[in-house]
Amino acid sequence: MSFTIAEKNIREAGGDGxxxxxxxxxxxxEVRLDQLLPRGGEPSLAAxxxxxxxxxxxxxxxxxxxxxxxxGAEEAALDVACAVEMVHTASLVFDDLPAMDDADLRRGVPxxxxxxGDDVAILAGIGLLNGAFGVVAQAQSLxxxxxVEVVEVLSRAVGWTxxxxxxxxxxxxxxxxxxxxxxGKTGALFVAAAxxxxxxxxxxxxxxxxxxxxGRELGLAxxxxxxxxxxxxxxxxxxxSTRKDADKRTAVMLGSVPSGGLRAAKSRAERHLEAAAEAxxxxxxxxxxxxxxxxxxxHFEKVGA
Amino acid sequence: MSFTIAEKNIREAGGDGxxxxxxxxxxxxEVRLDQLLPRGGEPSLAAxxxxxxxxxxxxxxxxxxxxxxxxGAEEAALDVACAVEMVHTASLVFDDLPAMDDADLRRGVPxxxxxxGDDVAILAGIGLLNGAFGVVAQAQSLxxxxxVEVVEVLSRAVGWTxxxxxxxxxxxxxxxxxxxxxxGKTGALFVAAAxxxxxxxxxxxxxxxxxxxxGRELGLAxxxxxxxxxxxxxxxxxxxSTRKDADKRTAVMLGSVPSGGLRAAKSRAERHLEAAAEAxxxxxxxxxxxxxxxxxxxHFEKVGA
Numbered sequence: 001m002s003f004t005i006a007e008k009n010i011r012e013a014g015g016d017g018x019x020x021x022x023x024x025x026x027x028x029x030e031v032r033l034d035q036l037l038p039r040g041g042e043p044s045l046a047a048x049x050x051x052x053x054x055x056x057x058x059x060x061x062x063x064x065x066x067x068x069x070x071x072g073a074e075e076a077a078l079d080v081a082c083a084v085e086m087v088h089t090a091s092l093v094f095d096d097l098p099a100m101d102d103a104d105l106r107r108g109v110p111x112x113x114x115x116x117g118d119d120v121a122i123l124a125g126i127g128l129l130n131g132a133f134g135v136v137a138q139a140q141s142l143x144x145x146x147x148v149e150v151v152e153v154l155s156r157a158v159g160w161t162x163x164x165x166x167x168x169x170x171x172x173x174x175x176x177x178x179x180x181x182x183x184g185k186t187g188a189l190f191v192a193a194a195x196x197x198x199x200x201x202x203x204x205x206x207x208x209x210x211x212x213x214x215g216r217e218l219g220l221a222x223x224x225x226x227x228x229x230x231x232x233x234x235x236x237x238x239x240x241s242t243r244k245d246a247d248k249r250t251a252v253m254l255g256s257v258p259s260g261g262l263r264a265a266k267s268r269a270e271r272h273l274e275a276a277a278e279a280x281x282x283x284x285x286x287x288x289x290x291x292x293x294x295x296x297x298x299h300f301e302k303v304g305a
Numbered sequence: 306m307s308f309t310i311a312e313k314n315i316r317e318a319g320g321d322g323x324x325x326x327x328x329x330x331x332x333x334x335e336v337r338l339d340q341l342l343p344r345g346g347e348p349s350l351a352a353x354x355x356x357x358x359x360x361x362x363x364x365x366x367x368x369x370x371x372x373x374x375x376x377g378a379e380e381a382a383l384d385v386a387c388a389v390e391m392v393h394t395a396s397l398v399f400d401d402l403p404a405m406d407d408a409d410l411r412r413g414v415p416x417x418x419x420x421x422g423d424d425v426a427i428l429a430g431i432g433l434l435n436g437a438f439g440v441v442a443q444a445q446s447l448x449x450x451x452x453v454e455v456v457e458v459l460s461r462a463v464g465w466t467x468x469x470x471x472x473x474x475x476x477x478x479x480x481x482x483x484x485x486x487x488x489g490k491t492g493a494l495f496v497a498a499a500x501x502x503x504x505x506x507x508x509x510x511x512x513x514x515x516x517x518x519x520g521r522e523l524g525l526a527x528x529x530x531x532x533x534x535x536x537x538x539x540x541x542x543x544x545x546s547t548r549k550d551a552d553k554r555t556a557v558m559l560g561s562v563p564s565g566g567l568r569a570a571k572s573r574a575e576r577h578l579e580a581a582a583e584a585x586x587x588x589x590x591x592x593x594x595x596x597x598x599x600x601x602x603x604h605f606e607k608v609g610a
Binding site for chain 2: 125137138
């Protein structure tokens with residue numbers, strides 16, 4: 001990423017100290033992502049295309065903030081945060097495929113299968129998911145025990161009760177409540193991002209339970225707000241194909257009429273944000289993770305959700 | 306797997322002690338695979354369908370034999386061997402997709418996308434690949450350092466210079482020699498299987514280089530013989546869709562006429578088998594891995610390659 005873009009990030013973040021902090025963190029994460037992904041071969045080019053496209057890096061930021069809140073050095077959590085972002089990007093690449101949600105736009109650019117073909121996009125997704133585990137295994141600043149813990153946490157988030165299940169339920173393969181779907185699609189990786197940060201900081205076991213609650217509640221809030229955004233925003237503003245969820249069970253469609261659905265989804269998100277903030281305040285010095293809930297609320301307000 | 310099938314495996318293996326040993330090892334691996342994969346949700350059912358279909362379990366066997374040859378307990382290598390088999394099965398699920406090789410038959414049964422749909426098959430592949438890392442992270446009989454080493458070895462085999470690259474080259478996305486393609490498609494995971502076994506046994510660093518050579522040579526031999534089989538066998542005998550490679554750069558198609566190509570591929574395989582056996586004899590007690598080269602030669606002779 002060029003320094004100009006980094007400066008633009010920070011400038012746009014405005015005067016709020018936390019927002020500037022996040023913008024600078026995002027810059028550090030993006031520089032490291034660029035270093036971690038090789039160049040060479042179409043699959044890695046397609047992976048770079050998806051991974052380095054403009055994005056909020058929210059899950060990666062969550063990992064670093066969880067490490068900070070648990071008293072760990074942010075540098076130690078950086079590669080793990082990048083691994084979390086790689087897992088997330090892999091899930092977007094897969095979910096956008098024609099065989100899945102068949103989306104044309106993501107992160108403000110055409111989806112990778114539109115640019116590189118379905119086969120290369122699938123290989124890019126595999127490479128990103130697999131590469132995340134490789135990055136964790138090679139995270140020199142962590143002990144082998146910490147790396148193993150992070151691998152386990154990430155694998156659980158992706159697996160049969162995480163992203164894989166969430167996407168299957170979302171595609172209507174099986175019965176699941178809206179919370180089951182949202183937890184699988186989003187909450188599971190938010191939980192993993194928080195726990196991975198705690199693992200990097202060598203956090204005490206007592207920190208884990210509130211972090212699980214925090215990740216889950218923040219994920220459910222985020223998904224509800226994302227459903228609202230999907231409903232009200234244009235593709236250009238959302239940076240991705242919207243209204244692909246018209247026939248799905250989303251937070252908005254739970255209501256019987258669209259506007260009632262929108263209001264219900266917003267109040268649903270609000271409840272989850274409050275629960276997240278409450279859980280965060282129980283973890284060591286709660287301030288960074290509480291501030292993140294405020295930041296997410298503000299972000300969605302800004303884009304109209 | 307039922308005990309009847311296990312007995313059938315062992316009976317079919319005949320009087321050869323090593324063959325019986327492999328048959329019993331295969332049985333142990335299949336019982337453990339069945340335990341490691343949950344039931345519940347369509348993606349895991351599709352994954353079980355692919356993973357537990359009749360297969361040689363060659364890569365998993367290689368992991369256990371490498372551990373044995375390096376003086377390790379086979380039990381300690383069992384879960385890692387299962388992880389290797391899960392990675393291999395994931396690669397088959399992905400490679401057989403309509404967007405890739407578009408194959409209808411694998412392991413003697415219809416490919417998972419034919420049975421469960423493309424979307425669920427992709428999720429099954431993700432679950433298997435991801436699950437392999439989870440299994441390694443939870444392998445209680447290994448130290449954290451050993452688990453991290455195995456995660457790294459597996460990730461390297463799958464990644465940008467391994468299976469992902471091999472499949473990309475095979476689909477003609479980029480320039481690669483026949484050895485580059487075969488190494489990526491097959492050799493890389495054979496190398497990883499051998500190194501993972503060595504890691505489970507806590508083998509000395511001096512064992513690694515010959516194991517890399519062994520895995521590479523055995524993989525290249527196997528792929529050349531598999532190309533021959535693809536050319537001469539029916540789908541039923543091969544247990545998979547054959548002649549999908551008609552327009553690809555295979556060992557057989559290197560020759561200018563089919564019969565010359567077949568002879569050339571067989572002699573190519575022979576050279577690689579000899580190189581593998583030579584490398585194996587340099588690792589501790591070389592016998593199990595040398596015997597495996599003989600076993601592979603005999604297997605392909607039996608099925609007509």
